[in-house]
Amino acid sequence: MNPFANLVFVDGQTLTLAAIAITLVMAGSHLLVSQRYPQEPSLIIWSGANFAIGFGLSIQAMWLWLPNAVPNVLGNGMIVFALGLMAEGVRRFTGRPAAWRGQAILAFACFAILAIACATSADPEKMGVVVSAAFGLGWGIYTIVILMRPIVGVTSVARRALLITFGAVLAGRAGVLATTFGAGVTWHLSDQNNTPLGLIASVIALVMFVGTMSWNTVVLVVVLDRLASFDDLTKLLNRRAFLSAATRQLESVVFRNDPGCLLMLDIDHFKQVNDRFGHAVGDQVLKTFADGLKVCVRRDDLVGRIGGEEFCIFLPGCDLAAARRIAESIRNTTKQRLAAIGGFPIQGTVSTGIAEHSPALHTIELLCVAADSALYDAKASGRDVVRIFSGTSVDPERVARFTVVPLQAAS
Structure with a gap:
C-alpha cells in the first residue's frame, strides 16, 4: 500500500511546460535586444542558453514518446550545457576573458556521464540514482567552491542559497530512488504522482520554473542598468x-x-x-x-x-x-x-x-x-x-x- 496515495503534489509537467514557454520567449527577447545593442555580446550567449534550456526541457517533457536514453542524455545534457552558457555570458558581461574550453569540457563530461549511465543500466530507477548522484556530487563541488569565495552583496548570498537548495534536491532524489532497491517497492517514473519521487520531481520542476523566471528577470534588470549606467564609447560609468x-x-x-x-x-x-x-x-x-x-x-x-x-x-x-x-x-x-x-x-x-x-x-x-x-x-x-x-x-x-x-x- 502506498502511504502517499492521498497526497497531491505540485504538477511537475505543468511547471515544466511553463518553464519551456518562458525560456523560449526570453530567448527571442534577448536575441532581439542584442540586435539593438550589439555592444553586449552576452545577450546572444544568454539567448542561446535559454534556447538550450527550452530544448532540453521539451525533450524531457516528451519522455513518454521517446526512448528512455533520449530525455536522460539529450534533455539533461542540454540543460547542463545551458548552465555553462549562462556562466559564460556572465563572464563576458563582467569583462572577464572567455572560457569556452572549460565550458566544452564540462558539456562533454556531462553527456559522457549520462551516456554511460544509460548504457550500463536499462532500469530507469537505477539510472536515476546514478544520474542524480553524479549531478548532485558535481553541484556539491561547485557549491563548495562558491562558498569558499568572499561574500559580496546580496546576490552572493542568494546564489549560495540557490546552489545549496538545488544540490539538496538532487541528493534527495537520488536518496529516494535508492530506497527502492531491495525494499519490495517500486515507484516507476511513469507513475510518479503521489510518491516521494513525485514530490522530488515536482520540487525540481518548481526550482527550474522559479529559477528560470528569476534568472531572466535579473538579466533584464542588470542589462538595463548597464545600458543606463555606462558610457557606450569607453565602457566606463557615465x-x-x-x-x-x-x-x-x-x-x-x-x-x-x-x-x-x-x-x-x-x-x-x-x-x-x-x-x-x-x-x-x-x-x-x-x-x-x-x-x-x-x-x-x-x-x-x-x-x-x-x-x-x-x-x-x-x-x-x-x-x-x-x-x-x-x-x-x-x-x-x-x-x-x-x-x-x-x-x-x-x-x-x-x-x-x-x-x-x-x-x-x-x-x-x-x-x-x-x-x-x-x-x-x-x-x-x-x-x-x-x-x-x-x-x-x-x-x-x-x-x-x-x-x-x-x-x-x-x-
Whole structure:
C-alpha cells in the first residue's frame, strides 16, 4: 500500500511546460535586444542558453514518446550545457576573458556521464540514482567552491542559497530512488504522482520554473542598468552613475573612518586632437585612455567619464600618498598608450587633480569641486602633472556642476 496515495503534489509537467514557454520567449527577447545593442555580446550567449534550456526541457517533457536514453542524455545534457552558457555570458558581461574550453569540457563530461549511465543500466530507477548522484556530487563541488569565495552583496548570498537548495534536491532524489532497491517497492517514473519521487520531481520542476523566471528577470534588470549606467564609447560609468556610486562608497568610507581620495583627470589638448586628426581618432584616444585607467586602478576603485575628455576616479581606502602613486602611474601609462593612435603622432598626456575627503570635504560633490580646483592648478602649471588640493574650503557655487539631478526633476 502506498502511504502517499492521498497526497497531491505540485504538477511537475505543468511547471515544466511553463518553464519551456518562458525560456523560449526570453530567448527571442534577448536575441532581439542584442540586435539593438550589439555592444553586449552576452545577450546572444544568454539567448542561446535559454534556447538550450527550452530544448532540453521539451525533450524531457516528451519522455513518454521517446526512448528512455533520449530525455536522460539529450534533455539533461542540454540543460547542463545551458548552465555553462549562462556562466559564460556572465563572464563576458563582467569583462572577464572567455572560457569556452572549460565550458566544452564540462558539456562533454556531462553527456559522457549520462551516456554511460544509460548504457550500463536499462532500469530507469537505477539510472536515476546514478544520474542524480553524479549531478548532485558535481553541484556539491561547485557549491563548495562558491562558498569558499568572499561574500559580496546580496546576490552572493542568494546564489549560495540557490546552489545549496538545488544540490539538496538532487541528493534527495537520488536518496529516494535508492530506497527502492531491495525494499519490495517500486515507484516507476511513469507513475510518479503521489510518491516521494513525485514530490522530488515536482520540487525540481518548481526550482527550474522559479529559477528560470528569476534568472531572466535579473538579466533584464542588470542589462538595463548597464545600458543606463555606462558610457557606450569607453565602457566606463557615465556621469550620473559614477556620482551616485561614489556617493555610496564615500558614505561607507566615512562610516569605517577610512581614508579616501578622488582624482579628476583631463586629457590635455584633446580639442586639438579632434580638430587635427578627426573625431574618429579622438574617439579612439578616449577608448585607449579609458583602457589605460582600468589597468592602473584597483578592483574596488570607481572610474567614470563625467563629460567629454574629463574623467573621475574614487579611491576608497587610499590616502594622498597612495592616490598620488596611482595618479603618476596613470600619467606614465597615458604617455605610453597615447604616443601614437592609428599611425598618427598624438603625443597625448593627462593632467590630474587630487582631493582627500575630510570634515570640510564630506560629500562627493565637495570632493569633485576640490579635485577640479587642483586640476585647474595642474593645467596652469603646464599640464602633464599631478596636483593635490591644498585649500580648506571650496566655492559653493561650483557644487551644482557635480550634483546628481533626479530624473523626475530633470524632466
